[in-house]
Amino acid sequence: MTFTPITVNQQEFTELPHDLYIPPEALQVFLEMFEGPLDLLLYLIRKQNIDIKEIPITKITDQYISYINAMQVLNIELAGEYLLMAAVLLEIKSRILLPAPAQSELASEEDEGDPRQELIRRLIEYEQIKLAAENLNKIPQPDRDYRWLEILVEETTPELPNVTPEQLKKAWQTLLIRSLTSRSQHHMKKQELSVREHMTQILRHLQENGKSNFFALFKIEQGTAHVVVNFIAILELGKEGAVLIMQDEKMDIFVELAVE
């Protein structure tokens, strides 16, 4: 897309002849490639192998403006910065054309030196960042140039406190003693106690009240049979994974729904 300067009859052409046909789309792609006026200027300078510190301002200004005109002809949306740069270039050009002021005491006050200085500084600074950006882009980036390694490890379930059989036995004995001591004054009719029914009751109780103290699940007054069946029901629920039987720091035993 770029035009390499060619020499014809010992005359160097750095720009395409005006009567040379370039498809407008191609030119448009080329012109839209620039990141702004500084980038366009740098291109003009580098293309012609001009020392950035010795910019021939008249020549560069003319070339710059012809590019701007081309952009306007092609209806490329021209950012204000491009026009601002044209004004800057024209100002520098006009100042260079003016005869240098005679050395006087006035000059010292506004001694600006080379009118190109600020532009040169900006061009160098921009080119530095432009090249730095290219270097930065060569550094491998995740997902573009490499992938972070992630070996999937199966999610582990949270650690639950263990209840030892010994502790359960003790709890059971406590219950038994309590039920025996409260061995009721009256036990009239034989109750048909189903373990499954108790399991349901316990689950319902836990559903309504949430986590429950182990002892709170027993109705001592209902007698030993109830306590036995209820205890088996809790163990059965624990075995089936319907409830969690846990112990806290105070060694109190709790029963909780195994949610999910």
Add this chain to the structure above:
Amino acid sequence: MSVATLSHIKKVIEACLLTATDVIAVDQLLDVFDNQISEDTVKLIVEELASEYIDSGIELITVASGYRFRSRPEFQSYLNKLYNTKPARYSRAVMETLAIIAYRQPVTRGEIENLRGVAINSNIVQLLFDRNWIEVVGHKQLPGKPELLATTTQFLDDMGIQSLEELPPLPNINEAFINSEQDLIEEYDSQKENEENV
């Protein structure tokens, strides 16, 4: 410390780093060993571990916040086929903005605009924020209190470096001037490809 223990520690660290889903810091590894080993030992062992992966498809790299395994960049094209991905490349505008923030931080948006000579595109800055590569580190005491932008540790981690000093040095423009014209033409041609994304 016996040789057997060292090789044991190495295996543990290997398991930790391979199963991690993020960069693992030295401190985290020290915790794994209940601080029974020193930071120097960890560094030494990680170095040794990394050397074991030299002839492999993956590599263990040291970044700003710790250690992490990654696939070797030279095999990315194969991974792209496996995962059916087409890696996005950032445009020049994005990379130049990032370069200014990386090399001139902390900087304001205004300073970025001055340097590039064009108005800043808020999408570009947002893109860098979204990537978690840049962050606001303060405000300049100027009218409007402009935000001061800087790069993040994540940026260093992703670039595979431990500090900003490890970024490629800013090019010397006098040297760059020797650029042959062919280079420039290639450079401008390649830019067209880069414009594909963002």
